[in-house]
Amino acid sequence: MAWVAADIVALTLRDGVLSVALVKRKPRAARGRWALPGGFLLPGESAEQAAYRELAEEGGLGERDVRLEQLGTYSDPRRDVEHEKRVISIAYLALAANLPEPVAGTDAADASWVPVDQAVGKALAFDHTRILEDGIERARSKLEYSTLATSFLDETFTISELRSVYEAVWGVRLDAANFHRKVTSTDGFVEATGEERRGRGRPAKLFRAGSATSLNPPITR
Amino acid sequence: MAWVAADIVALTLRDGVLSVALVKRKPRAARGRWALPGGFLLPGESAEQAAYRELAEEGGLGERDVRLEQLGTYSDPRRDVEHEKRVISIAYLALAANLPEPVAGTDAADASWVPVDQAVGKALAFDHTRILEDGIERARSKLEYSTLATSFLDETFTISELRSVYEAVWGVRLDAANFHRKVTSTDGFVEATGEERRGRGRPAKLFRAGSATSLNPPITR
DNA sequence: CCAATAGTGTCTATGAGACACTATCAA
DNA sequence: TTGATAGTGTCTCATAGACACTATTGG
Numbered sequence: 001m002a003w004v005a006a007d008i009v010a011l012t013l014r015d016g017v018l019s020v021a022l023v024k025r026k027p028r029a030a031r032g033r034w035a036l037p038g039g040f041l042l043p044g045e046s047a048e049q050a051a052y053r054e055l056a057e058e059g060g061l062g063e064r065d066v067r068l069e070q071l072g073t074y075s076d077p078r079r080d081v082e083h084e085k086r087v088i089s090i091a092y093l094a095l096a097a098n099l100p101e102p103v104a105g106t107d108a109a110d111a112s113w114v115p116v117d118q119a120v121g122k123a124l125a126f127d128h129t130r131i132l133e134d135g136i137e138r139a140r141s142k143l144e145y146s147t148l149a150t151s152f153l154d155e156t157f158t159i160s161e162l163r164s165v166y167e168a169v170w171g172v173r174l175d176a177a178n179f180h181r182k183v184t185s186t187d188g189f190v191e192a193t194g195e196e197r198r199g200r201g202r203p204a205k206l207f208r209a210g211s212a213t214s215l216n217p218p219i220t221r
Numbered sequence: 222m223a224w225v226a227a228d229i230v231a232l233t234l235r236d237g238v239l240s241v242a243l244v245k246r247k248p249r250a251a252r253g254r255w256a257l258p259g260g261f262l263l264p265g266e267s268a269e270q271a272a273y274r275e276l277a278e279e280g281g282l283g284e285r286d287v288r289l290e291q292l293g294t295y296s297d298p299r300r301d302v303e304h305e306k307r308v309i310s311i312a313y314l315a316l317a318a319n320l321p322e323p324v325a326g327t328d329a330a331d332a333s334w335v336p337v338d339q340a341v342g343k344a345l346a347f348d349h350t351r352i353l354e355d356g357i358e359r360a361r362s363k364l365e366y367s368t369l370a371t372s373f374l375d376e377t378f379t380i381s382e383l384r385s386v387y388e389a390v391w392g393v394r395l396d397a398a399n400f401h402r403k404v405t406s407t408d409g410f411v412e413a414t415g416e417e418r419r420g421r422g423r424p425a426k427l428f429r430a431g432s433a434t435s436l437n438p439p440i441t442r
Numbered sequence: 443c444c445a446a447t448a449g450t451g452t453c454t455a456t457g458a459g460a461c462a463c464t465a466t467c468a469a
Numbered sequence: 470t471t472g473a474t475a476g477t478g479t480c481t482c483a484t485a486g487a488c489a490c491t492a493t494t495g496g
Contacts, residue, residue: 044298088225178486180450201447202446
């Protein structure tokens, strides 16, 4: 018998920096420490439903705004010695665009977006640093062979914005010319809307996410 | 509060056919139905430890013989209506070579290897058909970009044997010449032992698994 | 005009796949 | 010798990446 929690690695880009939602805990266990948002499953609720519920409570996000994917389950009996009962955590990866500042719900004294480089350096509660690292690595590798990158963007976006997702998550520079050709020539990755966006320089065509979910060939890191 | 089980999709090649270990259940819930091997976590035991314990009990396998990888956690509240309490399952994928016939342990009236095509057609207990399908798909896709295929083979093997793993798991024919070149020219995938194996035809050089775990570029399906 | 950003052309090197060919054994 | 299996050579086509170039805007 164990308590089952759903915890969430919620990633977004803030000013071009990959950031994760963290909350300052209010419950007795690990009170006052920074942790991933999450909470226990309610009776009759699946872990995925619990994750969506937590996202709605702490971030005001509906199912349409966010892509959720199961990351893994953490069940080491020593992972959470501060609870009286055994706790296992089903971790989810959530990606979304322009997430609002998270709100401190009933279980949190504070909540905010933290650049991932800083977040992995913080001493997070329980084994959340490990979960966070696994989530970042999952996001990095899924960019290669899936269309996940578009989840970080609004419904319409330019190719430059899509490229900057890759550059922010991977921490590399990509050749703009080759990236443009590759993305637009991959069937189902993006589709043109016919609109344009003006700024400094030549106006950029706008695209929306296509129907494909996996990329073949992949975008190489 | 929930009961937590570890269930295992244990795959091996039997006469060139991808097969999965199934047990006929003896416990009250779903008694007499075919299911994946598995069982509840003991106090103080992680899910991974529980999975290894079940493999040892039902297959006589040590940690060295098998590669274990977490597949996912299944937590739908209706996934297991036959139990009185809620049960969630942490599923593992296990790959091994030449597995012995599984033995019926305390929780099983019978146990055997079943070709995966037959197994997905059986009405397995709970949501085990879904878990099995996820496990097969995971194995198929991991062959592409990891060195997982060598887990299906003995410590030393020929390139033809390695190729037949891909052919059995993917259900395709691969060009022997190109496969040989690709595998031997990928750093760290296989390393020659200097030995040979004789049979009909030209003797085949023997190899063992190299130190690499990920394949770049991948083997394409 | 210039700076900035978007997007195209083009060359090269690499690698996948087709398939002809050579090598080495058992029977 | 023949048939079977292992392994190499070689050609073609596709594509990734480098980078020069053109296109279109704001200031």
